[in-house]
Amino acid sequence: MIRINHILKELFRNIFRNPGTAFGALLSLTLLFLLFDIFWVAAGTSEQFYDDLLYDLQMEVFIAEDAEEISLSQTKEVLLRIEGIRSVTYVSKDVARQQLIDLVGVDLLVGYDSLNPLPRSWQLTFASEYQTRERLDAIEREINTFDDVSHVQYSRNWLEKAERTKSMILDIGMVLGLLILLTALFNSANNIRLMARARAVGFYQMRLIGAGKLFLALPFMLEGFLMSGISAAAGWGLLYYWKGKIEFTWLEIIFPAVDDIILFCLATAVLGVISGYFGIRRLLKV
Amino acid sequence: MSDEIIVELNNVFLKSDRGAPVFQDLNFKLVAGRSAIITGAAGSGKSMLAELLVGRRFAYQGSVELFGQVVRRSKKRTIRKVRRKIGGIGGIFDLVPSFTVAENIMFPMVLVGERKKVRKERLLNMLTEFSLLKQATERPDRLTRVERTLVQFARASVANQPLIIVDEPLAGLDQKTYERIFEYMIKISCSGRSAIFLSAETLPREIPNSDSYQLINGALV
Numbered sequence: 001m002i003r004i005n006h007i008l009k010e011l012f013r014n015i016f017r018n019p020g021t022a023f024g025a026l027l028s029l030t031l032l033f034l035l036f037d038i039f040w041v042a043a044g045t046s047e048q049f050y051d052d053l054l055y056d057l058q059m060e061v062f063i064a065e066d067a068e069e070i071s072l073s074q075t076k077e078v079l080l081r082i083e084g085i086r087s088v089t090y091v092s093k094d095v096a097r098q099q100l101i102d103l104v105g106v107d108l109l110v111g112y113d114s115l116n117p118l119p120r121s122w123q124l125t126f127a128s129e130y131q132t133r134e135r136l137d138a139i140e141r142e143i144n145t146f147d148d149v150s151h152v153q154y155s156r157n158w159l160e161k162a163e164r165t166k167s168m169i170l171d172i173g174m175v176l177g178l179l180i181l182l183t184a185l186f187n188s189a190n191n192i193r194l195m196a197r198a199r200a201v202g203f204y205q206m207r208l209i210g211a212g213k214l215f216l217a218l219p220f221m222l223e224g225f226l227m228s229g230i231s232a233a234a235g236w237g238l239l240y241y242w243k244g245k246i247e248f249t250w251l252e253i254i255f256p257a258v259d260d261i262i263l264f265c266l267a268t269a270v271l272g273v274i275s276g277y278f279g280i281r282r283l284l285k286v
Numbered sequence: 287m288s289d290e291i292i293v294e295l296n297n298v299f300l301k302s303d304r305g306a307p308v309f310q311d312l313n314f315k316l317v318a319g320r321s322a323i324i325t326g327a328a329g330s331g332k333s334m335l336a337e338l339l340v341g342r343r344f345a346y347q348g349s350v351e352l353f354g355q356v357v358r359r360s361k362k363r364t365i366r367k368v369r370r371k372i373g374g375i376g377g378i379f380d381l382v383p384s385f386t387v388a389e390n391i392m393f394p395m396v397l398v399g400e401r402k403k404v405r406k407e408r409l410l411n412m413l414t415e416f417s418l419l420k421q422a423t424e425r426p427d428r429l430t431r432v433e434r435t436l437v438q439f440a441r442a443s444v445a446n447q448p449l450i451i452v453d454e455p456l457a458g459l460d461q462k463t464y465e466r467i468f469e470y471m472i473k474i475s476c477s478g479r480s481a482i483f484l485s486a487e488t489l490p491r492e493i494p495n496s497d498s499y500q501l502i503n504g505a506l507v
Contacts, residue, residue, distance in 0.1 A: 006396050013384065202382040208340055209441075210370030210397050 003215065010219035011226075018195050022227070025191035029184055029231035030238075033268065036180045037235045043173050044254040050166055054131040059140065059154040063120040067148040072120075075148045079122060082139060084130030089123045096121065119150065133159050184268070185275045188228055192220050192279030203283050213284045221276035228272025232265040290318040291351075292449055292480055293339065298348035300331075300338060300504075308334050310504040312348070318448065319495065321474070321481040325488055326501030332484040333377045335501070336451050339482070340372060341365035353448070370397055373442025375435065377453025377484065381426040387437050388413070388422045394445040412440035432463045439470050443477075450474055450481040457486065 015022045061079070063072065072090070079088045091099070096118040101107050109116060130136065133156060140152045196203070203216055243253060256264075293316035300309040308331040316322050326332050337343040338350060341357050341364075350357045352368045373394070381390045391412050395405045413419045416436040426434055435455065442450045452474075455467050468490070474481045475493045483493070499506045 003396065003399060017384070199384055201380065202384050205380055205382045206393065208342070208369060208374060208379060209394055210366050210368075210372075211393075212366055215397070 007215070007218045007222070011222045014195055014219055014223055018198075021191060021195055025188065025227055026231055026234075028187055029227060030234045032180055032184045032187065033232045033235035034238060036177060036184075037239050039173055039176055039180075041239065041253060041255055043169060044256060045251065046169055047166075048252065048254045050162060051128065053162065054128065054159075057126065057131055057155065057159065059124040059126070059136065059143075059152060061122040061124060061143055061152050062150045063122070063148055064150040065119065067120075071148055075146055076122065078146070079124065079143070082142060084127050084135060084139060086125045086127050091121045091123055093118050093120055131159075133163060181268075181271065184228065184231075185271055185278075188224055188272055189275035189279040191227075192224060192276050193282075195223075196220060196280045196283050200283050203280075207284065216284055217277055217280050220280045221273045224272035224274070224276025224279070225269045226272070228275070229265055229269030232268040236261050236265070290354075291315055292318045292353050293482070294349075294351040295338075295345075296349045296351075298338070298345040298350060300334065300343065300345050302334070308504055309338075309345070312505055314499070314506050316449075316480055316482065318480055319478050321483065321493060321496035323483045323485065323489060323493060323496050323498045324501055324506065325485050325498070328486055330501045331504065332486070332501060333453060336374070336377055336379075336453050336482075336484060339451060340369055340374065340378075342378065370394065370445075371448050373445075373447035373450040375438040375442050375450065375452045376455050377451075379438060379451070379453065381434060381437055381441075383426055386423050386425055387418055387429070390426070390437055391418075391440045391444050394441060394447065398445060400445070408444050412444050416440045432459070432467075435467060436470075439467075443474070446479070448479055450479060451484070452481060453484045454486060455483070456489075 067075075076088055076090065079085060093116040097107070097109055097116055100109070100118065109118075124139075126136070126139075130139070136154060136156070136159070140154065143149055143152050206216055239255070243255065255261075293314065295312055295314040298309050298312040299307070300312070302308050314322075324332060324335065334343060338345065339352065344350075344357075344359045353371055355361075355364045355368060357365060357368060382393065385393065388409055392405055392409055395408065400408075413422055416439060418433065418436060418440065421429060421433055421437075426437070429437065452471060455471065456464050459467060471481070471483060472493055475495050481496075483489070483496075
């Protein structure tokens with residue numbers, strides 16, 4: 001108990017003897033974590049935006065001209081049984097004509113009422129986990145083997161670009177996130193090292209009297225824990241404050257789940273403990 | 287008084303940081319309750335002997351045993367335990383600058399987890415015995431050299447450490463302070479604990495329960 005009291009006393013002595021350094025460290029760590037948080041929110045928001053775009057992704061299965069109406073209902077059943085297909089909507093020649101009118105604004109087929117050249121088709125939508133180029137290509141290949149089908153079409157190029165962009169954002173996010181966390185680790189360790197260096201003589205003496213490394217390091221490790229944890233929480237606090245102030249009508253800002261935020265703050269606090277130990281490690285070699 | 291050997295150095299060879307030989311075949315024994323006065327010229331290795339005893343330096347040949355335990359570089363836990371049984375004054379030993387006088391004196395008791403009541407009681411005894419009551423809340427940088435030495439004496443005695451190492455306690459003191467510190471050295475020697483007094487000069491009077499040695503050419507004679 002007495003040792004715990006001593007460790008806590010040392011912890012607050014560290015902070016209150018160097019309030020400027022402690023406050024500076026807190027500010028710089030908050031700024032770093034805020035950057036990380038902003039990127040996390042941006043990644044979540046763009047992921048949601050991407051998912052919304054993909055939700056409307058359709059594959060058009062054009063029906064052969066000579067296909068009988070009777071066999072079409074059977075083919076539709078087969079299509080619905082294919083894994084990953086969420087819905088199958090039949091588009092008759094008339095509906096296709098109406099869609100064309102909606103698209104271009106005028107009826108291009110005036111005078112061809114009895115001879116509508118537009119093909120019949122099925123419009124397919126997919127479960128979210130199947131909205132990848134690889135899986136859609138596999139489905140496309142399978143459907144192309146059906147007798148009633150003339151050809152299949154979907155926005156492969158668009159999907160390819162979208163996938164590439166998403167992967168790029170993720171890669172950059174990973175690298176940036178790692179860099180920010182490493183910077184936070186070194187920043188925190190350096191601040192603690194500077195505070196500890198001023199007390200090097202004291203450490204030397206305490207070691208000579210028989211103080212253990214952990215006993216001396218614990219106040220600094222706790223300091224790292226507090227500094228990092230508080231900075232991480234402050235970063236999220238600022239973001240939530242701004243979220244209440246700023247509103248986007250065209251984009252929904254997606255924040256991580258509260259559980260994830262709590263886990264993140266705890267993880268940064270643990271990182272702070274490690275940086276606290278690294279900050280003081282060299283001074284304990286007596 | 288038992289015949290338990292608390293310090294035993296056998297055939298110790300030690301080099302300085304620059305590789306120059308400091309101790310060559312050094313042998314030394316100290317029995318519990320007795321003291322040793324080791325005199326030697328400046329640079330003879332008195333402080334290095336203190337460093338050797340607290341596990342700050344290690345012999346490259348020979349063995350160092352304290353309180354029945356071999357002190358080696360790899361035995362961190364043993365070193366920590368041994369250090370808690372040693373009270374250090376002067377030389378490599380100093381006060382913790384960020385602690386007050388009271389905190390400095392109490393620190394050895396904090397390390398062994400002594401109860402609050404006992405701590406307070408012993409602290410008060412020490413502050414009274416060494417006339418440091420007024421300075422209890424001061425930090426070391428506000429103390430005179432004598433006061434600092436007295437605080438070290440108090441710290442070295444507060445947890446009843448069985449061995450006290452006193453490095454150059456009398457150097458540069460005025461006559462009055464010299465006598466006062468010397469009295470404390472006699473008191474330690476008569477307290478039933480052991481002490482090693484390291485000094486460049488021959489002491490003016492005999493210290494009871496003590497044996498005298500000279501550190502010459504890296505060996506004790």
